[in-house]
Amino acid sequence: MNALGSALATTLCERMRRVATIAAAHAEAVDGEARFPREAVEAMRNERLLGCQIPADLGGEGATVAQIAELCAILGQACASAAMIFAMHHIKASSLVSHSEGDDWHRGFMARVASEQLLLGSATTEGGIGGNLRNSICAIEVEGDTCRLQKDATVISYGLDADAILITSRAHPQAASSDQVMTVFLKDQYTLEQTHVWDTLGMRGTCSDGFLFKGEAPARQILPRPFAEIAAQSMLAHAHILWSAVWYGIAADAFARAQAFVRAAARRTPDQAPPGALRLAEASTLLQGVKASIVAAVEKYEEARQDEDKLSAMSFAVAINNLKIASSQTILAIINHCMLICGILGYKNGTPYSLGRHLRDAHSAQLMISNDRILGNTSTMLLVHKQDTSLFG
Numbered sequence: 245m246n247a248l249g250s251a252l253a254t255t256l257c258e259r260m261r262r263v264a265t266i267a268a269a270h271a272e273a274v275d276g277e278a279r280f281p282r283e284a285v286e287a288m289r290n291e292r293l294l295g296c297q298i299p300a301d302l303g304g305e306g307a308t309v310a311q312i313a314e315l316c317a318i319l320g321q322a323c324a325s326a327a328m329i330f331a332m333h334h335i336k337a338s339s340l341v342s343h344s345e346g347d348d349w350h351r352g353f354m355a356r357v358a359s360e361q362l363l364l365g366s367a368t369t370e371g372g373i374g375g376n377l378r379n380s381i382c383a384i385e386v387e388g389d390t391c392r393l394q395k396d397a398t399v400i401s402y403g404l405d406a407d408a409i410l411i412t413s414r415a416h417p418q419a420a421s422s423d424q425v426m427t428v429f430l431k432d433q434y435t436l437e438q439t440h441v442w443d444t445l446g447m448r449g450t451c452s453d454g455f456l457f458k459g460e461a462p463a464r465q466i467l468p469r470p471f472a473e474i475a476a477q478s479m480l481a482h483a484h485i486l487w488s489a490v491w492y493g494i495a496a497d498a499f500a501r502a503q504a505f506v507r508a509a510a511r512r513t514p515d516q517a518p519p520g521a522l523r524l525a526e527a528s529t530l531l532q533g534v535k536a537s538i539v540a541a542v543e544k545y546e547e548a549r550q551d552e553d554k555l556s557a558m559s560f561a562v563a564i565n566n567l568k569i570a571s572s573q574t575i576l577a578i579i580n581h582c583m584l585i586c587g588i589l590g591y592k593n594g595t596p597y598s599l600g601r602h603l604r605d606a607h608s609a610q611l612m613i614s615n616d617r618i619l620g621n622t623s624t625m626l627l628v629h630k631q632d633t634s635l636f637g
Contacts, residue, residue, distance in 0.1 A: 253311050259291035260315040268322035274449035275325065275601050278442065280405050281449045284319075284326035285363065293330070295358030297337045302351060303358035309338070309482060310542045313489035320493020321500070324605035325449025327493055329363075331486035332401045332450075335479060336364035336410045339426060342478035342549075343469040350467065353408075353428060365406025367457060371396035375613050378475060379421040383414035384466065391427065391463040398440055398454040407431050411457065412471055424471035427461070434459035446604030477555040481545045483613075484564050488538050488571035491609050492531075495575040498602045499524075499531055502582035505589070505597050520585035527581040534571050534578070541567040558629040565622045572609035579603050 267284035274281045288294050297312060298304025312334050319327035337357065344350030356362060372381050382395040393413055400409065408430045415425045440454025467474065502524055509518035544563055548554035579602050583590045586597040593600055 252305060252307065253314070256293070256296060256305075256307060256311055256315060257318060259293060260318045263287040263291055263293065263326075264319050264322035267319060267326045271323035271326075271601070274323060275446075278444075278448040278451070280402060280451045281323055281326040281329065282405075284323055285329065285405070288330060289361040292361065294333060294361040294363060297334050297341055298354045298358040299341065302355040304354070309485055309545060313485055313538060313542060316486050316489035317493040317496065320490040321497040322493075323449070324490060324494050324602075325447055327490040328447055328450050328487075329402055331490050332366055333364045335482045335486055336366055338478045338482040339410065339467065339474050340428075343467055343474050347464075347468050349462075349464045350428070353465075360407075362407040363402070363405065365403055365409040366401045367395065367397040367399075367403070367409050367411040369397060369399040371398050371454075373421075374398070375617065377412075377480075377613060378424070378472070380412055380414045380424050381421065383417045383419060384425060384427060385417060386463045386466075389463055390460060391466060392460045393427065393429075393457070394459075395457045396439070396454075397457045399442075399452045400436070400455050400457070401452045402450055403436055403453060403455055405451065409434065409457070409459075411459070415470070422472070426467045426471045426474055427459075428465045428467070429459040429461050430465075433461040445607060446601070447608045473556075476561070477549075477552060480561070481541075481555075481564050484568040485538060485541055485545065487609070487612065488534070488541070488567055491571050491575045491606065492534050492538060494602050494606050495531055495534065495578040498579045498582040498599050499527055501590070501597045501599060502527060502585040505586045523581050523585050527578050527585075530574055530578045530581070534574050537567050537570055558625045559632055562622055562625055562629060562631070565618050568613075569615055569618060569622075572612075572615060575606050575609060576603075579606050 263284060266287045267281060270281060270283045296305045296307040300306045316327055316331045319330055340350055340354050368377050369375050370381055373379050382393060384391050384393045395411060395413060408428055410426055410428055412424050412426050414421060415423045435458050436455040438453055438455055442451050442453045506518045506520045506524050541564060548560050554560060579599060583599050583603065586599060589595045589597040590599040592598060
């Protein structure tokens with residue numbers, strides 16, 4: 245990283261730490277009331293972090309996926325719901341940045357995201373197909389210069405609080421279910437009729453209720469590239485990297501609480517090792533493994549993004565899928581170690597060592613997108629793709 249990139253990374257982290265302080269102060273209320281983390285999101289806007297990925301010539305800061313992942317990890321240690329909202333926003337932003345080149349409307353919209361700090365929501369889930377990202381039942385209809393869409397969206401990420409929603413559909417009424425496009429709809433271009441309530445075990449503050457979405461907008465707001473390319477070349481990589489960074493942040497905070505517990509026990513009995521010390525060492529090993537996997541995935545993505553063929557290659561898809569599977573499974577093991585270390589004080593709410601919220605939030609990881617679905621896709625690719633067994637290949 246050059247000096248300019250290093251300076252940007254430093255200031256981004258400083259700004260996110262200020263956001264994290266605010267998010268942490270409201271995290272229990274956000275979780276307990278299942279409410280949108282408005283204080284944290286307002287702090288993101290005040291710190292100009294919602295537009296940081298937008299290119300500099302459009303008013304953003306051109307932040308890299310590595311820099312945004314670091315921000316997700318910082319915020320994940322304070323409030324997982326706020327961090328997931330930040331991650332989802334930047335996953336959507338990555339589709340605009342990577343696939344709107346030369347398109348005047350989308351470039352203008354990106355400039356608005358940066359200048360107005362607009363929050364981008366996501367609507368890829370649909371009744372009848374669930375979280376099968378690469379298939380749609382609904383179809384966008386284009387008539388002249390106008391497009392219309394109605395979608396039974398069983399989950400829309402923080403739908404009521406988003407300033408715009410990026411939504412998937414079939415490219416036209418006669419299109420195959422996998423022939424999809426993504427369209428930007430601004431808040432005043434759609435209506436939402438609530439159909440499902442987001443009352444969940446964890447990630448309660450993401451407020452991802454279900455809605456019947458009805459939108460009408462200029463047809464130029466359809467992204468110019470097919471969604472198949474968007475998913476393969478930017479969206480899935482950003483999703484698995486940024487989600488993993490959020491999950492790493494959750495586990496890192498759980499580890500910090502367990503470490504504080506062990507240190508307090510060591511001060512009480514300086515002549516003997518605390519009972520949880522060995523488990524803490526095991527948790528440290530697992531946490532380092534998650535960190536290494538994220539770093540390796542970021543490096544692989546940065547290398548592959550220079551070549552569209554590499555981005556669309558099975559080897560890249562397998563590697564990114566493996567990151568999601570490994571990180572989503574491992575954080576549960578880490579937090580369980582920490583729970584055993586902290587004992588009843590970790591199990592109880594309202595203590596400095598409470599881990600209930602961490603554990604509940606972490607259980608969402610294997611469900612976004614379902615690990616079984618991802619493993620099924622990977623197993624199909626491995627029938628024709630040879631696993632890369634080199635260390636540095």
